[in-house]
Amino acid sequence: MKPLERLAAYNQGKSIDRLPCVPIIGNTAARVTGVKVSELRGNGRLLAAAQIAAYRLFGYDNIRVFTDLYVQAEAMGAKVRCPLDETAYLESPAISDVASIDTIHPIDPRKAGSLPQHLKAMAQVLDAVGSEVPVTGAITAPFTNASFLIGAENLVRLTIRNPDAVHRLCAISLETSLEYADIMIAMGCTPSLTDPMSSSTVISPKKFREFSFPYLKRLIGFIHDRGKSVTLHICGKTHPIWELMADTGADCLSIDNEASLLAAKEKVGRRVRLMGNVPPSEVMLQGAPGDVRAAVRKCVAEAWDSPKGYVVASGCSLATETPFANINAMLGAVRELGYPVAASELDQGSL
Amino acid sequence: MLSSSIELYQQLSDAVLEMEEAQTVILAEDIVKHGLDAFEAIDRGLVQGMMRAGELFEQEEYFIPELLLCSDAMYAGLAILKPHLKTEQMRKKSRVVIGVVEGDTHDIGKNLVKIMLETSGFEVLDLGRDIPPKAFADEAALAGAQVIALSTLMTTTMDGMAEVIRYLTDGKIRDRHQVIVGGGPVSLGFAQRIGANGYAPNASEAVKLTKRLTGDSAICKQIK
Numbered sequence: 001m002k003p004l005e006r007l008a009a010y011n012q013g014k015s016i017d018r019l020p021c022v023p024i025i026g027n028t029a030a031r032v033t034g035v036k037v038s039e040l041r042g043n044g045r046l047l048a049a050a051q052i053a054a055y056r057l058f059g060y061d062n063i064r065v066f067t068d069l070y071v072q073a074e075a076m077g078a079k080v081r082c083p084l085d086e087t088a089y090l091e092s093p094a095i096s097d098v099a100s101i102d103t104i105h106p107i108d109p110r111k112a113g114s115l116p117q118h119l120k121a122m123a124q125v126l127d128a129v130g131s132e133v134p135v136t137g138a139i140t141a142p143f144t145n146a147s148f149l150i151g152a153e154n155l156v157r158l159t160i161r162n163p164d165a166v167h168r169l170c171a172i173s174l175e176t177s178l179e180y181a182d183i184m185i186a187m188g189c190t191p192s193l194t195d196p197m198s199s200s201t202v203i204s205p206k207k208f209r210e211f212s213f214p215y216l217k218r219l220i221g222f223i224h225d226r227g228k229s230v231t232l233h234i235c236g237k238t239h240p241i242w243e244l245m246a247d248t249g250a251d252c253l254s255i256d257n258e259a260s261l262l263a264a265k266e267k268v269g270r271r272v273r274l275m276g277n278v279p280p281s282e283v284m285l286q287g288a289p290g291d292v293r294a295a296v297r298k299c300v301a302e303a304w305d306s307p308k309g310y311v312v313a314s315g316c317s318l319a320t321e322t323p324f325a326n327i328n329a330m331l332g333a334v335r336e337l338g339y340p341v342a343a344s345e346l347d348q349g350s351l
Numbered sequence: 352m353l354s355s356s357i358e359l360y361q362q363l364s365d366a367v368l369e370m371e372e373a374q375t376v377i378l379a380e381d382i383v384k385h386g387l388d389a390f391e392a393i394d395r396g397l398v399q400g401m402m403r404a405g406e407l408f409e410q411e412e413y414f415i416p417e418l419l420l421c422s423d424a425m426y427a428g429l430a431i432l433k434p435h436l437k438t439e440q441m442r443k444k445s446r447v448v449i450g451v452v453e454g455d456t457h458d459i460g461k462n463l464v465k466i467m468l469e470t471s472g473f474e475v476l477d478l479g480r481d482i483p484p485k486a487f488a489d490e491a492a493l494a495g496a497q498v499i500a501l502s503t504l505m506t507t508t509m510d511g512m513a514e515v516i517r518y519l520t521d522g523k524i525r526d527r528h529q530v531i532v533g534g535g536p537v538s539l540g541f542a543q544r545i546g547a548n549g550y551a552p553n554a555s556e557a558v559k560l561t562k563r564l565t566g567d568s569a570i571c572k573q574i575k
Binding site for chain 1: 370456
């Protein structure tokens with residue numbers, strides 16, 4: 001089955017060959033086509049080619065055009081460092097104090113930073129394989145993007161000291177996100193949201209409700225109005241905010257390996273689809289194929305019968321150097337289990 | 352001890368816990384003005400307050416924003432009280448060199464560990480973020496630090512941790528420092544594989560680990 005067929009059948013409760021499976025591939029795609037990681041960011045053609053080749057090589061169920069979390073913030077003035085062959089990282093935020101907030105403005109994703117090249121990549125991926133696999137574009141959610149605009153420590157201090165400043169930064173970030181999502185959807189691409197700073201490892205559920213939730217909800221509402229479904233990924237601990245995450249309207253919650261898939265199923269499995277949470281570092285990057293198989297079986301045992309459905313996935317984006325053998329082992333383990341998953345297939349110990 | 356001084360120390364502790372930086376400064380100045388013992392005020396007031404904040408953090412009552420504001424208050428109080436410590440109170444502390452490895456600029460986690468280590472009585476030399484392996488070794492040697500604490504949030508930069516240990520080993524100075532590692536992608540298995548002396552999943556565990564590795568009973572006593 002092609003991914004789109006598989007997902008459509010799964011959504012309708014029809015027969016499928018296996019559960020959907022998404023090793024969240026980012027810059028590992030560069031290793032597939034043999035280009036440098038830094039070449040992908042500003043070159044839509046190379047980014048598309050790498051993502052298409054990675055999809056064809058591994059055969060997973062969702063392509064996400066993603067290089068790093070900083071592309072929107074960079075377009076809005078943050079400085080990003082791009083090592084030749086590693087993932088880009090934030091060198092300095094756009095501003096360092098509240099007084100400078102007025103200097104930041106929403107930008108036009110068709111023109112600013114590397115966003116035009118990301119959009120070009122999405123268009124080319126859609127053109128090549130959009131008829132068989134969902135193509136998504138990564139959007140860094142407003143609260144996290146705000147942290148790149150003024151610095152993470154600054155932002156979290158401001159959540160207590162100057163809530164209004166945080167809201168202003170989130171609102172500016174939201175505007176850029178809406179614009180970016182709008183263009184993506186117009187070309188047939190589905191936005192996918194990532195929001196690491198909203199994690200309960202960083203801020204309290206109360207602060208999540210105050211500073212992340214309203215903006216996520218508006219962004220997701222907008223995407224729904226345009227006819228697309230939304231996956232929301234928040235890293236680290238999220239158990240205190242699962243209900244709120246579901247309240248944002250997200251259709252699928254991507255759960256980090258720091259959180260329990262089983263507990264998530266029990267708490268919100270009736271409301272949203274779940275995906276996760278094979279450990280990206282310990283298992284996918286540093287483990288052997290046997291470890292990957294065991295981790296997949298544990299995840300499937302926990303969540304395959306989640307009422308709104310389950311997608312086998314890594315708990316977060318995969319590291320660039322994740323061995324191909326481990327990505328293949330992930331898909332292989334899911335194929336081996338088939339669907340429906342027989343309880344006898346799963347290790348009793350992990351149930 | 353005067354009951355009023357005990358009361359002041361308690362107020363100092365509360366001000367830190369309540370993230371009241373301005374109030375902490377006023378109380379610290381009061382303590383200096385009244386000629387009360389600066390060491391006691393730090394120990395029973397500021398440090399005590401920060402310890403309580405750390406407990407709330409462990410219990411998921413406080414999160415990173417709260418902990419950072421508590422530490423702002425603690426440091427503001429320390430800046431006032433420290434100059435009034437008597438020399439015999441400036442006891443020798445175990446030193447820790449801490450930093451985020453090269454290629455990574457995420458430093459909230461590292462900063463929390465630093466805050467909690469300082470609260471627990473360690474002297475912490477913070478190298479900052481994006482630090483090359485050689486700098487860790489050189490700075491630790493220079494400072495006579497028992498512990499080198501390495502942090503990263505990125506899988507791409509984990510190898511930098513192994514690099515620090517290789518550098519120490521190649522320089523035949525591996526036995527002079529305990530190397531501890533932490534951060535999102537880091538695990539106990541990884542720590543063992545690269546030959547680190549310890550791994551901690553969060554700031555409070557990092558403090559316990561550091562105490563264990565330095566065998567600093569004086570420090571253990573101070574916090575109790």
